[in-house]
Amino acid sequence: MENPDLLTQYITRLNPQGIAPVQVRRLLKDLGIELEKRVIDGSRRDRNAFVQRSGSKAGYKIVLLREDATPSPLTSRERFVLAHELAHVLLEMSQRPRPTSKGDYWQIERLCDDFAGRLLIPESIVLETEIKDPSSALAGLRMISDKCKVSIRTAAHRLAASRPSLAFLEARPKQKDADDFVMRITWIKNSDGYLDIPTGKELNGRDVLGSLLLETWRSDLQVGQSKQLEASGLGKCVIRRKPISLLASFMEH
Numbered sequence: 586m587e588n589p590d591l592l593t594q595y596i597t598r599l600n601p602q603g604i605a606p607v608q609v610r611r612l613l614k615d616l617g618i619e620l621e622k623r624v625i626d627g628s629r630r631d632r633n634a635f636v637q638r639s640g641s642k643a644g645y646k647i648v649l650l651r652e653d654a655t656p657s658p659l660t661s662r663e664r665f666v667l668a669h670e671l672a673h674v675l676l677e678m679s680q681r682p683r684p685t686s687k688g689d690y691w692q693i694e695r696l697c698d699d700f701a702g703r704l705l706i707p708e709s710i711v712l713e714t715e716i717k718d719p720s721s722a723l724a725g726l727r728m729i730s731d732k733c734k735v736s737i738r739t740a741a742h743r744l745a746a747s748r749p750s751l752a753f754l755e756a757r758p759k760q761k762d763a764d765d766f767v768m769r770i771t772w773i774k775n776s777d778g779y780l781d782i783p784t785g786k787e788l789n790g791r792d793v794l795g796s797l798l799l800e801t802w803r804s805d806l807q808v809g810q811s812k813q814l815e816a817s818g819l820g821k822c823v824i825r826r827k828p829i830s831l832l833a834s835f836m837e838h
């Protein structure tokens with residue numbers, strides 16, 4: 586229903602040289618879109634931002650909801666949220682029909698997420714990221730996240746979409762009983778689906794991936810350290826311990 590080419594054209598127009606990090610606030614200003622930061626109590630916040638008609642040059646403003654009134658730089662999350670809302674404004678400006686079904690709504694949400702990832706992480710940076718093994722894949726994630734000021738998750742989405750043999754996931758341990766733990770998949774990014782696991786799935790020790798994650802979690806790995814592993818059916822992987830989670834990179838054989 587939507588034409589993704591419109592947003593692709595905007596990405597090229599808005600950042601022709603593929604410069605990173607993209608100055609999101611500056612971009613909105615240049616487009617004549619007003620940005621309002623509104624402080625809201627966290628418990629009342631059911632969304633991060635929204636678009637409103639306004640008297641600005643473009644005729645729209647983006648309202649960014651924050652919990653903190655003190656001026657602080659935009660976080661990676663907020664940069665992504667603003668880029669996502671910018672896609673909504675661009676679609677509105679081109680007078681695309683509004684979604685009429687739930688399916689249309691989610692399709693537009695995916696388009697806007699995709700736009701945000703591609704705007705904030707220029708194609709040239711994805712192409713120059715050298716990935717030979719799961720270890721360099723994790724290093725690539727860190728590099729993209731730092732250079733483009735995006736979250737590891739956004740970087741993982743973008744990199745996995747560009748390399749079919751690559752998968753990234755984040756998992757957190759969850760206690761079921763006294764000494765019974767499962768690993769809950771917080772997110773998984775994999776374009777060709779060789780690690781076909783839904784987000785939120787809880788894996789136990791009887792599952793190949795679950796036992797791999799649980800063993801790594803229980804090992805003497807320090808925060809920030811990684812471990813190289815090879816598991817049958819899962820290919821090679823590197824798992825890094827984060828303060829409360831594990832970040833893993835997989836490559837198909």
Ligand SMILES: [Zn+2]
Pocket residue numbers: 669673694697
């Ligand atoms: Zn949206």
